[in-house]
């Protein structure tokens with residue numbers, strides 16, 4: 001392995017990941033319904049329906065694919081449809097259409113979809129993590145190695161986080177991306193989005209999520225990882241810096257291709273990320 005002690009950001013638990021907010025209202029609703037059904041009003045479907053309206057509708061907006069496509073067309077001048085997925089891509093991402101086929105991967109007990117070569121990297125990251133963890137548990141590390149690894153475990157929030165790669169999301173279609181994006185907007189942001197006014201990240205969003213048609217998750221070239229602090233040094237071995245180091249303020253996000261853009265070096269400087277940048281070929285080019 002590389003030197004995780006030096007390199008890890010040492011994050012503990014899963015950060016508030018992009019989809020987290022979406023689950024909560026449903027959870028509230030479910031527990032409310034469970035409460036209703038377990039007491040003397042059991043079976044009162046009408047009450048459950050009222051609760052559904054009260055809890056779910058104001059908080060979650062569910063819209064279908066054709067509506068998302070309409071929104072994309074209305075808000076973007078440059079877009080392209082991928083013939084295989086029916087998803088839409090905008091700007092630079094549109095140049096990558098049609099997508100290479102998506103493949104399903106299972107890692108650490110969860111399943112995600114990704115373009116094959118990118119998904120393979122995530123699998124390698126997990127295998128590397130697993131191999132090191134095994135070595136540690138079986139007492140096969142030298143004294144120095146063991147001490148470094150132990151420090152890495154502490155920084156990562158414990159052994160549970162270093163065992164393997166925990167992927168929350170790989171590929172996301174435009175409908176799911178739109179849901180997550182919508183959940184990321186505050187009330188003012190939601191109003192702006194509805195009236196097709198520009199969304200300002202720091203003003204309108206409560207967490208970072210790309211609009212539908214602009215996400216690398218749509219290309220199957222990104223994963224969101226819950227144990228990102230532990231995984232980060234392992235991704236670096238494959239030249240993937242991720243959203244870590246604060247560039248996008250979403251350190252759980254690891255992607256390929258996203259950093260092949262002008263301005264990466266400026267961003268690296270701004271966020272004190274220069275040392276990492278030096279290790280990455282696409283960064284050196286700029």
Ligand SMILES: [Zn+2]
Nearest residue numbers: 222223224253
């Ligand atoms: Zn992501």
